[in-house]
Amino acid sequence: MSVHPPNIDRMSPRDEFGGVHERARDVHLALDRSAADLLMPMHLVVSSDGRIRCAGPTMLKLRPQSELIGCPIFDVFVLRRPAGLTDISQIPERDGGRVSLSFLDGTQGTFKGVAVRLPANGDILINLSFGFSVIDAVEAYDLSSGDFAATDLAVEMLYLVEAKSAAMQESKKLNLRLQGAKVAAEEQAFTDTLTGLKNRRAVDHVLARILSKKECFGLMQVDLDYFKQVNDTFGHAAGDEVLQSVARSLVAETRQSDTVARIGGDEFILVFDGLTDTDQLELIAWRIIARLEEPIPHNDVFCRISGSIGVTTSEIRPSADVEQLLADADRALYASKNDGRGRCTLFDLTMSRNQVRRSSGQIVSDGPTI
């Protein structure tokens, strides 16, 4: 590159930055082709009548010379910015010379760049870069770092994209493993996260332990009445609040040694360790129902529910397994539902073995429903 005039007057007054301000603007740059190729490997020189006169070496990697040189620029490129311009010679004066081009044949990718008018002959010099399409471009044209200007940050950007995606991949793997560990931990947990009560797993664990020690116990299954209406009318937030209130009531009406668990949406199981007195169990059940029927405030409204309860004990059916006892409590619970809800029923062996009439009146086959 040659710089004219090279001799800067040492006696010129200097501006506050120490530069020779007055003369600098008079410096004219004249670049030969090899310097232009080095500085701007993606440039195009277009004559004022719109024909491509020459192109930088990287541009010539994208399209063969015969499809570029001598061709009208709008036969090769679509001008995206400034949009609608048909006279290429107006480009330098529009938008500060900023241009955005893409190939007419629909090849993916957009070039961004800037156009200036060359003072010598009025040709338009357009210096282009790939912008974000550089990632696709290196793939499509197999470009190397030598194809970019030394000042172009394309290679640094490619490095960053690759480095970040490698790091992101590791982070994703970690997240997946943590997610897996969380699911595993939840599966092993004994707690219902919404209410803080025990869960179904805990009930199985407690009952198995009591049965293995051949100890006696009372068993109560509680099913909320009208809970679905609360959910449908006031929303799930209200439903969640009701469940949490129910949990507090159940805990308040039982002893510390008893087990209170939520085993489904609005189903609860209570295990009374060592308690088989059916009168006392029924008393507790009615107390629970009374407490459930107290209106539960949620925002400005009161949610009203009730509960149906089935009660059994390990002495009503000695030597039965866990599944059988739970099925018995379930059968007694549905008797309560059928009798009009908001009540408790004590299981006895005369209850139908094979059929149970659900609250809808529909006959369904019986079995462990939990």
Next chain:
Amino acid sequence: MHGLINRSIQCFVQDTYGEGRWLSISSSMGVPPDGFEAMLTYDDKLSLKLLRTVVSQLDKPEEMLLEDVGTYLVSHPNTEAIRRLLRFGGETFDEFLHSLDDLPDRARLAVSDLVLPELQLEDNGEGNFILHVRGPHRGFAFVLVGVLRALADDYGALVLLDHRTQDDGNMAIEIGLLDSAFAEGRRFSLARGHQGQVA
């Protein structure tokens, strides 16, 4: 220390000596068989314990082991991502050497909490370089020797490497670049899809 360091040593053992050897190392250290997470940070003491355990189980001097880890990081198919990121440093081995000063910053751009020792290349002309490695853990220098050895092969350059401890306790790696186009080397393309093709 950054989990990537622990994880590198773990993967080196698993990929070079097999899963069985790793399980014996992890159980004798009392870490879970899954080992270390690349994106977490571990206590320095644990990293040093890992290194000591690997050294004693593989019955190999620590310096040689760390150099092998460095070679592994560049040359094993499972760590291709690291080789590629290093090759972004320059088109020739000579250019790569001159990019080493920026290596800790480059690493931080990728993983912001990964701290590598400070590197400074001294170019003494005629292919003779000294790479100064300054940091609290001198083990890094040995890993770096392995990385440089493997990358020289990758670029197809012929180099002589030696290391020494300087008066201030920091390490220096002497690099003699005998021939930068000794062999064909492995091809590197900016585009990930083109990797592995022969030039």
